[in-house]
Amino acid sequence: MADAQEFLKDFPLLNHNINGRKVAYLDNGATTQKPEQMIQAICGYYGGCNANPHRGAYALSIKATDIYEGARKRTAEFIKAKRPQEIIFTKNATEALNLVAYSYGLHNVHAGDEIVISISEHHSNCVPWQMVAKAKGATLKYIYLEKDGNLSAEDIETKITERTKIVAVTQVSNVLGLKNDVKAIVKKAHSVGAICVVDGSQSVAHMAVDVSDLDCDFFAFSGHKMLSPMGIGVLYGKYELLDAMEPFLRGGDMIEYVEEQDATWAEVPAKFEAGTQNVGGAAGLVAAIDYLEKIGFDRIEAIEADLLNYALPKLRELPFIELYGCDSTQDNKTGIIAFNVKDVHPHDVASILDNDGVAVRAGHHCAQPLHRYLGQNATCRASFYLYNTREDIDRWIESLKKVRGVLGYGA
Amino acid sequence: MADAQEFLKDFPLLNHNINGRKVAYLDNGATTQKPEQMIQAICGYYGGCNANPHRGAYALSIKATDIYEGARKRTAEFIKAKRPQEIIFTKNATEALNLVAYSYGLHNVHAGDEIVISISEHHSNCVPWQMVAKAKGATLKYIYLEKDGNLSAEDIETKITERTKIVAVTQVSNVLGLKNDVKAIVKKAHSVGAICVVDGSQSVAHMAVDVSDLDCDFFAFSGHKMLSPMGIGVLYGKYELLDAMEPFLRGGDMIEYVEEQDATWAEVPAKFEAGTQNVGGAAGLVAAIDYLEKIGFDRIEAIEADLLNYALPKLRELPFIELYGCDSTQDNKTGIIAFNVKDVHPHDVASILDNDGVAVRAGHHCAQPLHRYLGQNATCRASFYLYNTREDIDRWIESLKKVRGVLGYGA
C-alpha cells in the first residue's frame, strides 16, 4: 500500500532519526503520533486565539469560546451524537469513565445490584467499577472469553440479568485487538433495564463510530490515541442521563448560583466541566478529526487490515512466537497483535527490538485481569496505525528473529 | 518601565492585530498569554519526543518519561517542595482542589466537624467544600472581610477552632487582588490540628512561592495562569498526607495489582495520576517555569507594582469609578483591580472597552459569595501581567472615560 507513505510525511516525529534511524513506531495502542496539521492547530490557538472561554465579553474570549464549542459540535458529529451537549470534555478516557462511575454509578447502583464488565477491560474500565461495587455493596461480574479471545456469548446471555444496573465493555480490546459487538451488548443491557458504558479508546481512531446507532448510554475515549494532544478526552452521554446526574468535579463554570452553603448547577454539558478547560487541546482534537475524516475510515481500515494480513502469516511462520487473540474466525481482528517469544520475557524482547528502532510495548498493558486469565504474566504488543508501512513490519519481524539468539537460545 | 517591552516580543498573540489593533490584554486573572518559547516546547515535544510515558521499554517512551518526571522535579523546585513525589499533575487547579476534597475531605471530615474557608474564595475552592460538608454532616464556616477587603483577623482567630478539620484559603483573591498572610493562617490551622489547603492560582505566577516555608498541607494551581498550556494543573501535598490518602481517579497507571475484585495502589504520586497524563502540557509548564525564573519574581513584582501604581491614581481621579479592594493600607495589593462604572452594568463596560481593543472581564469572576458580600451583582476586573505596559493602562483609562457617554449619561 502506498497510502501510508503519503501520510508519513505529515508526522514530524516519524521522520526524525532517533539513535541514528527512523523509528518503526508500533505502539499506537498506547498513544499515536501527531500530524503537523494538529501541532500547528495548537500553535495557532496559543499564538492567535488564546483566552479563557465563556468568561469574557471581549473578542478574544469569544473566539476561544467559539473554538471550544465548535470542537464540541465537531466531536458530536464525528461520533454521531444527536446533540453537541452530549459531549463532555475530560482530560482523558480514564477521567471520562470515572465521571460515569462517580456521578452515575454511585447514585444508581445499590446493595444487591450487579455490574457486568468483561475480563479484557483496561484497568480504567475496571477499577472504577470495583470502587462502585464496593461502595454500594453491589456485585461485579465478569464476562469471560471464548477460546479465540472473543467475549463468551453465553456469558453475555447469562451474566446480564434483571439485577444488572451497569454493563461496561470496550469496543476493541487493547491487548487482543478484537472488536466486540457492542451494539448487541447494549441491546441486551437495555433489555434488562441496565445502561451500557462503551470504552471507545481503541476504536474511535480506527473505525467509524456511530453512538446513536450503537444506542450506548455512555461512550469514552482519549484524544491522544487519535492524533490529538494529550490532556483532552471525551465522554459522550445521552442527554437525559447527563441531565439527571449529579456533578463530579465542582468549581468554576459548572455552577448556576453559589450561595454560602448551597449551589445550583449549570446545564449539561457545563455542569460536568469544572474549571478552565483545555481549549488548546480541543483545537488540536478538531484538527485531528479533520485529518482523519479527510482520509476516511474505509481507507484507514484498509491500511490496518493490509498491515495485519501482511504481518500475521510472517509471525505464524516463526515457531518461537506465541500469538494471543489471533485465531478468531470472525472478521473482527484489528491492528493490535499481542505475542510472546518462547522462553524470553517480554521486557527483554522490547529492549532488543528497541535496539533495532522498533517500538513495541511489553507488560500487562493495563489489563492484569486479562493476563491472569490468559495465564500470561506479561505480553508484547505491536499496534498499527495509518502511517505504518510494510517496511515497519519487516523491521519488526527481522528483529524478532534475533531475540532468542541474543539470549543464547537456539532458534 | 522598559521591561515589559522586552518581554512583549515573545508573545505572538500580543503582537497580532485583532480587529485592526493590538489587544490591551488585561484579563490575566482568567488566563495568561503564552510566550513563543512555551509554544515551541509543546511543538518540540509532539514533533520529537511524543510517547506514552511509564509504559514502554523503548527509547521514545523513556524520553517521554524523562520529560514528564523532569517536569515534576522542576515544579517541585519551583514551589520549593521537599520531594518531587509531592507534586501531582492534574488538569487544572479545580481538579487539584477536588482531589483534596474527595480523597482527603470525604475521609477525614466527620459529622460535627468544621471546614473554614474565606468569603473571597473562587468557586473552585468553595463548592467542593460545600460538597464535603453536606456529605459528612459538617459545618462550612466563612471568614469575612475587614472594610478594606482583607480577611478579618478576628474571624481567623475565632472561627478556626478545635472542631476545624480543614481550612482552605486563597493566597491572592482573584477579585480584590489582596494577598493573604497564608503562613499565619496555616499556623493557626495547625495549632488546632486542622490541615490547611492553599489555593495558589492567583499567586504562583506573580510572586515567589515556598510551600515548605508556608508549611501548608496542600497547594493548588493551574498552568494556564502562568504562561503554560491549558490542561495542566498542579497539586502539591505533603508526602505523608498523600501517602495515607485514598486514590481519586482510578484506572491505568495508578495501580499496583489488579485482581478481578480488588486492586492495590501504586505509590505517590502515581496513585493520583490515573490514565495517560498530559506530557505535552508538562513540557510546556517547564518552559514557562524557565521563562519566569529567568526574569525572576523580583522583576515581575516590580513590573506589576509599577502598573498598579500608575493605574490607581488615574482611576481615583475618575469620579464615576468605584473601586473594590483598593483601600488596603497594607502592602499586599497585587495587579488585580475590580471596579464598576457608576450606573453602567459591567457587561456594557466590557463591551465598550472591547470595542477599543481593551480586554477586561465582567461578571462574578467565579466568586458569587464575595460579590453578594460586597453587595455587587457583578464587577469589572482588570488584571496585569509582566507583558503589560503603561500604554495598556492608558488605553484602558481612555476607553473608560467614554463609557458613560456611550450610554447617554453625563460624565
Place this chain on the structure above:
Amino acid sequence: MALDDVYTEVLGEHSRNPDHKHKLSCATCQMKGKNPSCGDEITIELQVEGGIVKDAAFTGIGCAISQASTDIMAELIRGKSVEDARRLANKFISMIKGELVDEDELEELDEALALKNVAHMPARVKCAVLAWHTLDDALKDQK
C-alpha cells in the same frame, strides 16, 4: 461595527429611563428569567385577559442591553394578542441570532429593531434575548 450601532439613543433612553420597570398590581401571570453567568435577573409581569396582553411590566437587574430590550418588549406587546406577542418574541430572537434579516419582515418589531446589531456581538446575544425568551415561556400556558 461601530459601538453606536448597538448603543443607540433608543437603547440608552430605555435603559436609563425604562417606562415599564415597576410592579404590576393586576398581573395575571409572572415569570422569572435569568442569565446566571452575567447575573442578569428579571421578572416579567403580565396582565392577560381574553387572550389579550392588556399590560406588561418588569423588575430586576441587568445590563443596558437586557434592560432596554425588556422595556421595549413590554411597550411592544401591550394590547397584542397572546399569539401575536409570542410570534413577535420569536421574530425578535431570530433577528438577534442573525437568522432573520429581511427588513420588511422585521418592520413590525418597531423600536426593538434598534437592537438588531446585537447580532454582531456574540457575547451579548443572551442579554438581548433574555426578556423575549421569558415572555415566550410566560405565555406558553396562556391562551
Place this chain on the structure above:
Amino acid sequence: MALDDVYTEVLGEHSRNPDHKHKLSCATCQMKGKNPSCGDEITIELQVEGGIVKDAAFTGIGCAISQASTDIMAELIRGKSVEDARRLANKFISMIKGELVDEDELEELDEALALKNVAHMPARVKCAVLAWHTLDDALKDQK
C-alpha cells in the same frame, strides 16, 4: 550501545540456567520483591547463621536481566557476612544507577559486573536492581 554489552554470555547463562533458583529448605529468612509494572516477582530465601549468609536461593518470575541479576547475586553473597552482603548490594545499585564507575571499586562485584551496562538502559534499571534491593531489605533485620 551494542546489545551484547548488556545481553552478555554471562547474563544469558544465568538467566537460562540459574544455579540458585530453587527453594531453600533451611532458610532463616525470606523476602518478596516485585516490580508491578513489569510483572517481575521474586522471593529470596536466605540461610543466615552467626552473621554469615550460609546459603541463598530464589524463586519467581521475571525478565532475563532480573533473573540473571538475582542468580548472580545469590552466588556472590554466599559465605559473605551480612554486612558485606549489604555493602555489595548497595555497591551494585550504585553501579546500575551510574553513580559508581571506578573499576577498582567495582571489582569485588565479580560476575555482577557483567550487568554494568544496564546503567545505559533506563527502562531496565529496575529489573537489574530488584534482587539487590530485596536483599538489602531482607538483611536489615538480621545481624
